[in-house]
Amino acid sequence: MKPRHRRTPKVLSAVAMLAAVPLVLAGCSGGSSASSGGKVDSITVLDYYNQGNDKKVIGEYLDKCGAENDVTIKRSLVPGASLIQKVLQQASSKTLPDVLMLDNPDLQQIAETGALSPLTDYGISTDGYAKGVLQAGTYKGKVYGLAPTVNTIALFYDKKKLAAAGVTPPKTWDELKTASAKLTANGEYGFAVDANATYEGTWQFLPFMWSNGGDEKDIATAKTAEALSLWTDLVKDGSMSKSVVNWTQADVNDQFMAGKAAMMINGPWQIPALKDSGIDYGIAQIPVQSASDTAVAPLGGEVWTVPNTGDKAKQQVAAKVVDCMNDAKNQLAMAKLRYTIPSKTEVAQQFGKDVPEEQVFVDLVADARARTGELGADWPKAATKIYTAVQSALTGQDSPADALKNAQSSN
Amino acid sequence: MTSTATHVAPQRAAGDGSTTPAPRPARRGRGLRFERIAQLLFLLPAVVFLVLFFGYPVVKNIVMSFQAYTTSTFYTGEAPWVGLSNYVSVVSSQLFSTALLNTALFTIGSIVGQFVLGLLLALFFRRNFPLSGLLRSLLLLPWLLPLIVSSAVWKWMLDQDSGVVNQFLGIFGIGSVPWLTSPAVALITVIGVNIWIGIPFNTTILYGGLQDIPTELYEAAALDGATGWKAFWSITWPMLRPVVSVTLVLGVVYTIKVLDIILGLTNGGPANATQTIATQSYDLSFKQFDFGQGAALSNILIVISALFAIVYLRLNRKAIDD
Numbered sequence: 001m002k003p004r005h006r007r008t009p010k011v012l013s014a015v016a017m018l019a020a021v022p023l024v025l026a027g028c029s030g031g032s033s034a035s036s037g038g039k040v041d042s043i044t045v046l047d048y049y050n051q052g053n054d055k056k057v058i059g060e061y062l063d064k065c066g067a068e069n070d071v072t073i074k075r076s077l078v079p080g081a082s083l084i085q086k087v088l089q090q091a092s093s094k095t096l097p098d099v100l101m102l103d104n105p106d107l108q109q110i111a112e113t114g115a116l117s118p119l120t121d122y123g124i125s126t127d128g129y130a131k132g133v134l135q136a137g138t139y140k141g142k143v144y145g146l147a148p149t150v151n152t153i154a155l156f157y158d159k160k161k162l163a164a165a166g167v168t169p170p171k172t173w174d175e176l177k178t179a180s181a182k183l184t185a186n187g188e189y190g191f192a193v194d195a196n197a198t199y200e201g202t203w204q205f206l207p208f209m210w211s212n213g214g215d216e217k218d219i220a221t222a223k224t225a226e227a228l229s230l231w232t233d234l235v236k237d238g239s240m241s242k243s244v245v246n247w248t249q250a251d252v253n254d255q256f257m258a259g260k261a262a263m264m265i266n267g268p269w270q271i272p273a274l275k276d277s278g279i280d281y282g283i284a285q286i287p288v289q290s291a292s293d294t295a296v297a298p299l300g301g302e303v304w305t306v307p308n309t310g311d312k313a314k315q316q317v318a319a320k321v322v323d324c325m326n327d328a329k330n331q332l333a334m335a336k337l338r339y340t341i342p343s344k345t346e347v348a349q350q351f352g353k354d355v356p357e358e359q360v361f362v363d364l365v366a367d368a369r370a371r372t373g374e375l376g377a378d379w380p381k382a383a384t385k386i387y388t389a390v391q392s393a394l395t396g397q398d399s400p401a402d403a404l405k406n407a408q409s410s411n
Numbered sequence: 412m413t414s415t416a417t418h419v420a421p422q423r424a425a426g427d428g429s430t431t432p433a434p435r436p437a438r439r440g441r442g443l444r445f446e447r448i449a450q451l452l453f454l455l456p457a458v459v460f461l462v463l464f465f466g467y468p469v470v471k472n473i474v475m476s477f478q479a480y481t482t483s484t485f486y487t488g489e490a491p492w493v494g495l496s497n498y499v500s501v502v503s504s505q506l507f508s509t510a511l512l513n514t515a516l517f518t519i520g521s522i523v524g525q526f527v528l529g530l531l532l533a534l535f536f537r538r539n540f541p542l543s544g545l546l547r548s549l550l551l552l553p554w555l556l557p558l559i560v561s562s563a564v565w566k567w568m569l570d571q572d573s574g575v576v577n578q579f580l581g582i583f584g585i586g587s588v589p590w591l592t593s594p595a596v597a598l599i600t601v602i603g604v605n606i607w608i609g610i611p612f613n614t615t616i617l618y619g620g621l622q623d624i625p626t627e628l629y630e631a632a633a634l635d636g637a638t639g640w641k642a643f644w645s646i647t648w649p650m651l652r653p654v655v656s657v658t659l660v661l662g663v664v665y666t667i668k669v670l671d672i673i674l675g676l677t678n679g680g681p682a683n684a685t686q687t688i689a690t691q692s693y694d695l696s697f698k699q700f701d702f703g704q705g706a707a708l709s710n711i712l713i714v715i716s717a718l719f720a721i722v723y724l725r726l727n728r729k730a731i732d733d
Binding site: 084085088089091092109110112113114115187189196197198199241242243245246258260377380381384388391392394395397406410 | 482483484485486487488504505506566570571572573589591592593594677678679680681682683684694697698699700
């Protein structure tokens with residue numbers, strides 16, 4: 001008798017407790033309203049434009065496109081670094097938004113999961129876009145994401161400093177070396193890049209690697225080693241600070257604005273800050289090894305996608321909103337407000353005429369290459385290898401060739 | 412906990428029975444059962460909490476480490492079983508030995524620095540002097556700042572060319588130190604910043620321990636001629652021992668998993684010089700989206716921390732037995 005009295009409640013409560021666990025867990029994940037059919041009043045949007053001008057402009061155009069389709073937009077914002085985590089969490093709890101923004105190198109990764117729907121299913125036209133833009137938005141032959149405006153990086157230079165030193169913006173690597181050396185004096189450096197241990201560092205190295213014929217599939221090549229040697233030489237002869245291995249693109253821009261670097265590699269998103277700083281800057285293409293080489297720029301920017309939420313009616317409306325964001329007029333207007341480049345080639349040409357300062361970017365974007373173009377979802381591994389090699393070469397741990405060889409063979 | 416509860420229950424039930432001269436078995440049984448249920452109900456919140464917030468993540472992480480857990484898994488729920496292959500690739504990676512060594516150096520360096528400086532400050536603040544209370548509370552400041560803020564400020568101060576630290580050293584003719592940009596120096600710098608962050612914790616706990624040592628002991632010792640160092644070694648240190656072991660073990664467990672400070676200062680660079688098991692695990696899971704390998708690496712880290720916890724429990728038991 002006694003032992004039984006003692007056991008039963010324990011067992012019972014244990015069972016009750018275990019039974020409660022899934023209930024509690026299920027409680028966390030609920031909340032998706034699968035109301036197929038009927039009129040759609042509102043759609044949800046998730047993006048990472050959570051600050052200042054970008055937040056305002058994107059918000060205005062989302063609302064505008066919502067109004068054109070008779071829906072209200074319920075927009076959620078997260079910081080850039082936590083977007084993917086948020087998306088994965090929503091994918092597993094089946095609470096993905098109706099419209100989702102993704103950074104273009106992440107698109108293939110997310111499309112691979114099956115969480116996104118092809119935009120062509122909704123009859124969205126993919127004509128007129130720059131090649132790289134479609135490349136970035138395509139997974140297994142289908143377009144899953146389109147970017148209204150895109151960006152890339154170029155050479156920014158301080159006009160006053162170049163004039164004082166009697167140099168013109170460099171076009172080749174040799175010119176870059178001599179110009180940087182001449183511009184280096186009194187604790188100020190000639191040139192600055194972001195070579196930090198993140199994908200940002202990889203992104204800045206790509207134009208040098210690609211323009212010289214290097215390739216992300218195998219970085220242990222002489223072509224890529226030449227590009228890396230250019231960077232190491234610039235650090236070795238003192239034209240570039242050793243601190244570049246720890247600078248973000250924002251840090252590089254700060255150095256440039258503070259007059260501590262006469263030239264830098266950066267993108268058009270820095271233009272508002274540069275204008276505020278009152279610095280007299282010019283923009284040129286990133287130098288290539290010999291004048292006959294073509295500059296290959298990496299494509300940056302965010303694509304808009306329509307996740308598979310299961311609610312067909314909402315997905316249709318969401319696709320219309322994505323289409324509207326990519327409308328030629330809206331592309332041009334947003335490009336001007338955000339200093340980015342329209343993704344449709346013809347619109348970009350018009351933009352170049354209206355904003356001549358950014359013509360350099362227009363030219364580069366037309367032939368820009370998507371980071372995931374070759375490796376797709378395997379890009380993150382290759383990108384890690386690239387910044388690892390850049391870091392060990394710039395810190396003098398290995399020669400450029402050895403650094404690339406070691407990084408390529410690492411798993 | 413449960414074992415003590417079972418021992419207590421029958422005794423108390425017997426006590427209740429003694430008040431009634433002729434105990435009836437049925438009633439007694441029911442009373443016993445209600446009491447048991449009540450006891451278990453008191454335990455329930457703690458058990459639910461542990462299962463939900465401790466048991467579930469740990470089990471999930473262990474299961475994950477044996478699966479090919481990728482981004483697709485989040486949408487499809489499919490994670491093929493891959494046995495030990497995640498562990499094999501993580502351990503055979505070139506980075507593993509570097510990360511393991513860095514983790515060891517980072518942990519030992521931080522703990523030694525934090526503890527020694529923390530103890531010295533605690534001893535210093537035991538003397539009462541004007542403004543000692545105010546200074547002691549100011550000492551907590553590094554603890555109150557969000558880690559990402561303090562690491563951003565340190566990164567800025569330690570910049571090789573324009574950082575305030577090098578400019579200050581320049582006054583004394585010391586050339587620019589590559590704090591965060593040289594693979595040979597970066598780990599030492601990161602340890603230094605982590606020591607700065609850890610001092611308040613060590614000082615606070617050790618100061619609390621010092622307050623518990625009766626002053627009469629020192630007075631008596633002083634009469635016998637034991638002051639200064641002698642008093643420290645024969646009174647302070649032995650009396651402080653239990654607090655010291657808590658501080659050290661908690662310190663190790665906190666330090667071994669440090670992530671934000673390293674990410675904020677160097678991102679594991681330059682050239683992997685500050686890559687630890689924790690940063691590497693974060694990198695695998697949240698940058699390369701290989702959640703299986705990330706989980707495998709973090710399990711290795713959990714095992715290492717658990718070893719320290721076991722050592723601590725052993726030492727503690729020995730101290731009680733003695």
